[in-house]
Amino acid sequence: MAESLNTHVAARLEEVAGILEWQGANPFRVRAYRRAALTLRGLDRPVSELLAKGGLGALQELPGIGDSLARSIRALVVTGRLPMLERLRGASDPIALLATVPGVGRRTAERLHYELGIDTLEELETAAHDGRLAALLGLGGKRLAGIRDSLANRLGRVRRPSALEEPAQRPSVEELLEVDREYRDRARAGMLRTIAPRRLNPGGESWLPVLHTARGGRHYTALFSNTPRAHRMSATRDWVVLYWDGAQSESQATVITSRRGPLEGLRIVSGRDEECSLHYDLHAPHTARR
Numbered sequence: 001m002a003e004s005l006n007t008h009v010a011a012r013l014e015e016v017a018g019i020l021e022w023q024g025a026n027p028f029r030v031r032a033y034r035r036a037a038l039t040l041r042g043l044d045r046p047v048s049e050l051l052a053k054g055g056l057g058a059l060q061e062l063p064g065i066g067d068s069l070a071r072s073i074r075a076l077v078v079t080g081r082l083p084m085l086e087r088l089r090g091a092s093d094p095i096a097l098l099a100t101v102p103g104v105g106r107r108t109a110e111r112l113h114y115e116l117g118i119d120t121l122e123e124l125e126t127a128a129h130d131g132r133l134a135a136l137l138g139l140g141g142k143r144l145a146g147i148r149d150s151l152a153n154r155l156g157r158v159r160r161p162s163a164l165e166e167p168a169q170r171p172s173v174e175e176l177l178e179v180d181r182e183y184r185d186r187a188r189a190g191m192l193r194t195i196a197p198r199r200l201n202p203g204g205e206s207w208l209p210v211l212h213t214a215r216g217g218r219h220y221t222a223l224f225s226n227t228p229r230a231h232r233m234s235a236t237r238d239w240v241v242l243y244w245d246g247a248q249s250e251s252q253a254t255v256i257t258s259r260r261g262p263l264e265g266l267r268i269v270s271g272r273d274e275e276c277s278l279h280y281d282l283h284a285p286h287t288a289r290r
Helices: 002-022 028-040 047-060 067-079 085-090 095-099 104-116 121-130 134-139 140-156 173-188 229-233 273-283
Strands: 210-214 218-224 238-247 250-257 267-269
Touching: 002 028, 002 047, 002 067, 002 085, 028 067, 047 210, 047 267, 067 273, 085 218, 095 104, 095 121, 104 121, 121 134, 121 140, 121 250, 134 140, 173 210, 173 218, 173 238, 173 267, 173 273, 267 273
Parallel strands: none
Antiparallel strands: 210 218, 218 238, 238 250, 250 267
16 A cells, blocks of 8 residues: 555656656756655655654655645645646646535536636635635535635645735745746747647647746746636736745746736736836836837
């Protein structure tokens, strides 16, 4: 049993390493995934046993396994899936992921994705606590509590989502816009590897560029948005989704070209309009629209 589970998890980490290497990610990051895989293959008991007894802390005590890798291993053990790997394969399906949560289901997952823009379990957990989930679905207290408990168990939470990422821990809009600029410039120049997303791509075209880069100690992955809404808005070459390792979980932001107001024509981080206004006022008050 130990060998079977540990081998399965190690193989997924090795697959991540291979894709990262092919897509031009930092070699140190590639080696970190391979070292973690070797560590798991050398364990004499199932990694699930370590996780059950000691949580993430027990995984982080293993050689070469830090916060981010520990969370990836936990996701593979608990859910059998790794969203990062699915994304790198081009197989990401946020609706299917959300529908696996008891009390949600497929139709509710579609509403969460399309109306609230929720793609991950972490985002769903935040919405379950900040009132958006109850407001959208009119949930009763019992059903909402069940969803919260299910997410807490799957994500291994010991604190409320509001405590997971303080504003001071978030990357600045300057940093996010800089990564967005690098991605779009390199994609435009044909300098990035492309993947063939399985969703909304009936011809199997390899069109979606992927960037791996780093800023301020954060590892970023950037891709154009391939959501139904992006397709409806003809924004699949405009909206850029950025993923990075947050304080307690993977975080993400979407950068778009604003279509209204004083920021019209400028690149902004969705949901952080006030900070973007401050950014342009302080650093580029006469910025030409791009």
